[in-house]
Amino acid sequence: MDVKVTNITKQFDRFPALDNVSLDIRSGELIALLGPSGSGKTTLLRLIAGLEQPTGGQIFFGDEDASHRSVQERNVGFVFQHYALFRHMTVADNIGFGLKVRPSSSRPAKSEIRKRVSDLLDMVHLSGLESRYPNQLSGGQRQRVALARAVAIEPRVLLLDEPFGALDAKVRKELRRWLREFHDRTGHTTVFVTHDQEEALELADRVVVMSQGKIEQVGTADDVYDTPNSPFVFSFIGESSNLPVTIRDGHMLFQGENIGIRDACEGDGDLFFRPEDVVLTDDRDALYGKVTICRRLAGTRIAELDIANNGHEPHHLEIEVPLDATVAVGNEVRFRPTRWKVFRK
Template sequence: MDLRIKNVRKDFDLTPALHDVSLDIASGELVALVGPSGSGKTTLLRLIAGLEQPNAGTVYFGQDDASRLSVQDRQVGFVFQHYALFKHMTVLQNVGFGLTVRPRGKRPTAREINERARSLIELVQLAGFEDRYPSQLSGGQRQRVALARAMAIEPKVLLLDEPFGALDAQVRKDLRRWLRELHDVTGHTTVFVTHDQEEAMELADRVVVMSRGRIEQVGAPDAIYDTPASAFVHRFIGESVELPVYIEGGMIRLDGIAIPLSAADEPDGPAALVFRPYDVAIDEVDRATYPGIAATVVASRWHGRGRRLELAVGAGGHSMEIDLPPDVAPPVDSTLSVWPTRWTLYRPSGASLSHPTPAAAASMVSPIQQMAVAQ
């Protein structure tokens, strides 16, 4: 079942939670909604499920306008963040619940329900736990019961809200891989919400990055990582370094001093220079010999695969962290010349940098340069 979300808006008590969000999800796709808390990702998921109603816009399930369908009729498998298992029912009863509440005509016999539930319990690798109560299970086991329960109703779409949020790191990792394999076997259209960008990148076919009730970027994990559409995405997905610069006559200036990167044909004005901590080159000789960005080493830490330097940069002493290969070890307090080898400039449009409107989002924070500077 493919999903189409068209111009959906949702307000809570006059505070907008989603502004005019549109998103298409293909049948069988595994999509991650990722963003910081308050970005509207869970609201969007609940709107798809029918647990919330949009103030404007429509959700389509295939060709059907889902706004006309109640939660019950949407046939979505929803897995809640804290599982929401029925405490007074056994694992078997929990998984079979969705089938036992069907109207008499459509309800399978008790035997069929039982068999169905057992086979799902087996699928989520919990055979032998049928008669346990949720309180007798570990977090990871509860999560799998919740998933089996959601799949029992033959959902058109599987929706998972922070499915691994409450689990410890190792269980998270195992369940993540397991969910991916399960998805490949069952082929349900699946949407999951997470605040963990690593989880989104590892698990999903496509990642939807959200911020302040808007979709910032939609794309395959590598595309999002390599070509972030906005400074927010750059910052949120993977690590990044950000310097406030000013463009003047095609020159990029940091604290008034020109740095050796060019922004030809760009109008004058402020911008954010953003790059990955490892996309940098340094020169340990006197900065006069190479006109990079002047930097002082504040701290140097060894982290196993390399060295992380904390630098104070420019006249304003902006703090930034960069990663260097293990064999380079400039001493603390030494001065360096630093320049990014791969970088992007993001322009604020007018004064509304922190509250962009969706229509203008594409144009106002656009990457104008993404290039390698010759060394």
């Protein structure tokens, strides 16, 4: 089922939690809503679910305007960060719950529910644990039960709000891979909320980067990492540095000096680049700074630099330097970005 969010605004008090947000979610895709805390991710998910009503705008499930449909009518499946399993029910009863409480007209026969629960247990790799209670499971197992319960009702859309947020890093990583496989086998249209960029980039077909109730960019992991379209996305995803520059007749100037790169943007702007996208150089026309810290990483080295700023607090940034370069604390290094983006002021 494809979902279309059009011009959605959600106002809680006077402050908009979502400000005119539009998004097309494709049928069968796994899309991640990524943004810092308070950016509106949960609110957007709850609006899609029908747990919140929008102040303005519409939500379509396929061609159907679902904006005023109830949660039940929308038939969505949820998983939240904190396992909301029924503690007094076994794993099997938890998974089958959504089917058992259906009105008799649409409720499957008992034997059919049993079969479906058994298939789902198999799918989430928990066969054999059907008689356990939630407190007899690990955190990762509980979240897999929650997912099985969410898909048991054959939801039109699966909504996951930081489902692995409460688990430790190792289990999170395992579940991330597992969820991707599960998705590829079952094909549910899935909206996954996270504030963890690594999780979003690894897991999702497309990433929706959100900030302050707005969508900043929608794209594949490559799109948002390689061609961020705003200063926010550039700094939020991956490592980045930025400096104020002026471009005159195509030449880029920093503090009035030519830094040896050309850009089509004219006037004042902010130059953004990633630490890995620089080369060291002996040219006069280059950026330069003093090394304050040198850090060895697995296959590379990071130099932290202070760049003089006309008597103000220096600009501080990081560049990656080759292992064989002679770069030490206190040295001055000259460098030039090889890939960059200028955002006009």
